[in-house]
Amino acid sequence: MSIRVAIFDDNKNIRNSVIMLLNTDPDFEVVGTFSDAKHCVDNVFTSRPDVVLMDIEMPGINGIEAVRILTREFPHVQILIQTVFEDDERVFDSICAGAAGYILKNQLNSSLTDAIKELKTGGSPMSPSIARKVLQLLQNSGEKSRRKPSEEYNLTPREKEVLSAIVNGLSYKMIAYELNISYETVRSHIKKIYEKLHVASLTEVVAKAINQNIV
Amino acid sequence: MSIRVAIFDDNKNIRNSVIMLLNTDPDFEVVGTFSDAKHCVDNVFTSRPDVVLMDIEMPGINGIEAVRILTREFPHVQILIQTVFEDDERVFDSICAGAAGYILKNQLNSSLTDAIKELKTGGSPMSPSIARKVLQLLQNSGEKSRRKPSEEYNLTPREKEVLSAIVNGLSYKMIAYELNISYETVRSHIKKIYEKLHVASLTEVVAKAINQNIV
DNA sequence: ACTATATTCACCACATTAGGGGATAGCCGT
């Protein structure tokens, strides 16, 4: 049985090229093409697709919002995001809205058909760079919810004092004054901190210290 | 230049078959094979791999724990989990421990070489069913920790891009290169950011950006 | 007693960031 596909994209050229691509493979049947998501519920209801290809930037209703609506109304429909965007926010929002896959337009041709077939076998096709982002997002959410992971980096008490001062925005001079030690000593501590945290600049130190709440 | 690969797996047969597979492709160089992760830090330190293949079930140190250790000690090393397990917990823990990819052993042959190459180009290879699980995990975590709006500082889109780059530890030069603008332009944006966030140093910017979730 | 680590301090050379100017061009809204 062929896979019923519906396409949402405001770009006529893309719509047409996707249709042509899918028509070359008898496994696919394009059951609907739409230039906006205003009536996506009606559209999906009448065309009854197995898979929906969804663009993000569209006039009227945002593609991500459409995903949210469709997954609520048609939980069995697999939605594949196809877009040019790969910023964290859109990727994250799309996934949370219920998308089953996310591929970038710049590598459509060869992989689109494979991606759709993968959806039907329970897979979640993603462009490589998107997959990496997804893992990172998951890592972040995992680290946050895990309270104790304040992974010890074997910082000494003094180093923690210095680190804490850094995170509070103090300069080396100010730290030296606050801790009653010399500027050069502050530097020594910070060099050690760099080693232990595997970073090479103050900004990275601050980011790491906060994210892993070492402070 | 070939990709240096290290293998951690307690099953001799699997180790050998992976070695044979990789040796058929000149792009790979197996620089170490180990039957447990007890000395993984030393092993990686001396063999200096680009990519580590890690089994989960091993005597002594658990593979996931090894991932945690290795990503902390060698942040640049890409770790690919290869295992027979696909339960939520192990997948989730592996990802959070810092794995860059996760593929199931039952589909090794054809895809392993591709997966390793994908790692080197910034991708995160995952078996289709794993990818689906990862998305579901992300959807769950996303619903729990709905991010709050957090005070707007009226940063322009461009300023947010620059801010985000700063938080990721990039220097002005690197940001200029990444955004295809001049060093001086980066500085201009940062001056504005200083004004809007009421701060006077990069470290304060990073601290404020992370704590108030502006990034 | 010997070793390891933490803490302290110093010097040099170089790179980067901060703070003060000012300038051009495009876009948007009234």
Next chain:
DNA sequence: ACGGCTATCCCCTAATGTGGTGAATATAGT
């Protein structure tokens, strides 16, 4: 058409941070 905002670029000087090398104390552990 004007002012306001964004984004882009440039110059200069002073301040601060980075990297490498070295070393003196003290304190704790084996």
